[in-house]
Structures are given as structure tokens and as C-alpha cells.
Amino acid sequence: MAQPTSSTLTFPAPSATLLSPYLPSTSSHNRPFLTLTYATSLDATLSLTPTTPTLLSGPLSKSMTHYLRAHHAAILIGAGTAIADDPSLNSRLEGAEIDRQPRPVVLDPRGRWAVGGGSKVVSLARQGRGLGPWVMVMEGVDVDGEKVRVVEGVGGAYVTLSTNEDGRFDWKDVLDVLWKEGVTSVMVEGGGVVINELLSPRYFGLVDAVIVTIAPVWLGREGVQVCPEERRDGEGKKVAVGRLRDVRWVPLGEDGVLCGRPKMDE
Numbered sequence: 001m002a003q004p005t006s007s008t009l010t011f012p013a014p015s016a017t018l019l020s021p022y023l024p025s026t027s028s029h030n031r032p033f034l035t036l037t038y039a040t041s042l043d044a045t046l047s048l049t050p051t052t053p054t055l056l057s058g059p060l061s062k063s064m065t066h067y068l069r070a071h072h073a074a075i076l077i078g079a080g081t082a083i084a085d086d087p088s089l090n091s092r093l094e095g096a097e098i099d100r101q102p103r104p105v106v107l108d109p110r111g112r113w114a115v116g117g118g119s120k121v122v123s124l125a126r127q128g129r130g131l132g133p134w135v136m137v138m139e140g141v142d143v144d145g146e147k148v149r150v151v152e153g154v155g156g157a158y159v160t161l162s163t164n165e166d167g168r169f170d171w172k173d174v175l176d177v178l179w180k181e182g183v184t185s186v187m188v189e190g191g192g193v194v195i196n197e198l199l200s201p202r203y204f205g206l207v208d209a210v211i212v213t214i215a216p217v218w219l220g221r222e223g224v225q226v227c228p229e230e231r232r233d234g235e236g237k238k239v240a241v242g243r244l245r246d247v248r249w250v251p252l253g254e255d256g257v258l259c260g261r262p263k264m265d266e
């Protein structure tokens with residue numbers, strides 16, 4: 001079988017069938033269906049360091065990511081990933097025309113992401129191969145006018161959102177903004193801060209599906225690790241944060257893809 005190229009990826013139908021129960025369904029709770037997805041090493045690490053783009057997914061699981069992107073209305077990342085990776089945030093799946101492209105959303109409360117004409121996401125939007133990004137910033141932050149011009153020039157927007165005392169958005173507010181803009185599903189791709197926050201006891205219940213690619217490699221210390229805040233019962237005893245139910249393992253090349261629906265332990 002031909003290896004997928006970076007511009008036109010295909011995802012085999014039998015694998016797509018295995019993933020189908022985890023794809024977004026009509027939301028029954030007035031917020032977008034939220035899929036949390038990422039690739040991790042055998043030591044639960046997302047990247048070698050916070051600023052080192054690290055390819056973990058093999059060709060087939062990379063195609064899966066683009067298949068998933070084409071099945072969500074939005075793709076969301078934190079500013080750390082936007083800065084470290086200069087990601088494309090579009091779907092390069094064969095046949096994913098502009099009407100199947102997800103809306104890129106970046107949580108960037110302080111407006112740190114240096115989004116400019118040379119950013120991949122902007123350049124793809126200019127070519128009609130992706131949508132302009134929505135950048136969520138905190139109230140009162142002074143965003144450079146040139147960045148606003150570039151983002152708005154490709155149909156994106158800077159969106160202001162209130163923060164808590166730690167300068168963080170409440171995920172319910174983030175989802176609320178997206179829902180009001182007509183976004184019915186969002187694929188959250190990372191990075192570490194975002195993933196660990198969504199897996200924390202406070203937000204665990206917001207995640208509808210988890211799809212994790214596990215690559216056969218160890219990255220060692222100093223990487224960005226998936227390790228959410230601990231959870232304690234009424235007596236202060238440590239308990240598991242939660243687990244996945246309706247679990248399915250999908251082998252994709254040398255990677256294993258774990259799918260499930262999160263459930264917080266009673």
C-alpha cells in the first residue's frame with residue numbers, strides 16, 4: 001500500500017469503522033462534543049521538551065489525526081503548542097475540502113503566539129486549505145494590531161474571555177463561547193497543560209471521548225508529561241481520577257490507539 005504523503009492522506013475504511021463509535025454525536029448537553037486526543041510515548045510523554053516538536057505518531061496514526069480533524073467542527077490547542085510547533089491545524093485527508101476543515105482555536109490568554117503571515121495556519125487559510133484561527137485572549141490584554149490584522153484577514157478572530165484569579169479560562173466558558181458560535185464538536189489536541197487540566201477532577205466530566213495514540217518509544221525525563229492533578233475522596237484518601245469505559249484498542253501500524261469514554265470512579 002502506498003504511504004500517505006503530507007498533502008493527501010488516506011485512512012483505511014476498516015480502521016475508520018473501528019473508530020466510528022467514538023466520533024462526535026449530537027450533543028445532548030448544550031455544549032460541543034469534546035474529544036481529547038494526543039500521542040504519547042510509553043513513559044506518558046508528549047514531547048522531548050516543552051519547546052521541541054516531537055513526532056510520535058507513525059504514518060497511519062497521523063492519518064487518523066487528519067481523519068478525526070475532518071470529523072470535528074473545531075480543533076483546539078494551548079498557546080504552548082502553537083508557539084513550539086507552528087502547527088497547520090487543518091485536515092490533509094483526501095477529499096477534506098474547505099467545508100470539512102475544522103476551525104483552529106488557540107487558548108492564548110496573554111496573546112503570546114506570534115501569529116503572522118509566515119505562520120502555517122495563516123498561510124493555509126490564505127490558500128483555502130484551512131480556516132482562520134480563533135485566538136482566545138483574556139480581558140484587557142493588549143494584542144499587537146498587526147497580529148489582529150493578519151488573523152482577521154484570513155477570517156479568524158481574537159475573542160476576549162474572562163479569566164479566574166490564576167489568569168485561566170474556565171473550560172465551561174470556552175465551550176460556551178464555541179457553542180454559541182455554532183461549533184458542535186471540538187477536538188482538543190494538547191499540549192500538556194491543556195490535557196492535564198481536562199483530565200483533572202474538575203473538568204474530567206466535560207470530556208466525551210478520548211483517543212490516545214501510544215507510540216513504541218520512551219522519551220525520558222524533562223519532557224511534557226501527561227499526569228493530571230490527583231483526586232481525593234471525602235476522607236482525604238487518594239483515589240483514581242477516572243478511567244475509560246467502552247474501551248477499544250485499534251492497532252495502527254506500530255502504534256496502538258486507545259479509544260474510550262471517560263468515567264469518573266464513584
Ligand SMILES: NC(=O)c1ccc[n+]([C@@H]2O[C@H](COP(=O)([O-])OP(=O)(O)OC[C@H]3O[C@@H](n4cnc5c(N)ncnc54)[C@H](O)[C@@H]3O)[C@@H](O)[C@H]2O)c1
Binds near residue numbers: 194
Ligand atoms: N504528542 C502530542 O500529541 C502533542 C500534542 C500537543 C502538543 N504537544 C507538545 O506539547 C508541548 C507543549 O505543551 P505545553 O504544556 O507546554 O503547552 P500547551 O499547548 O498546553 O499550552 C499551554 C498554554 O496554553 C494556555 N492555556 C492552556 N489552558 C488554559 C486555560 N484553561 N486558560 C487559559 N489559558 C490556557 C496558556 O497560555 C498555557 O501557558 C509542545 O512540545 C508540543 O509539541 C504534543
Ligand SMILES: Nc1nc(=O)c(N)c(NC[C@H](O)[C@H](O)[C@H](O)COP(=O)(O)O)[nH]1
Binds near residue numbers: 039056062086088089
Ligand atoms: N497526533 C499527534 N502525533 C504526534 O506525534 C504529535 N507530535 C502530535 N502533536 C499535536 C500537536 O497539535 C501538533 O502541533 C500537531 O500535530 C502539528 O501537526 P500539524 O502541523 O497541525 O499537522 N500529535
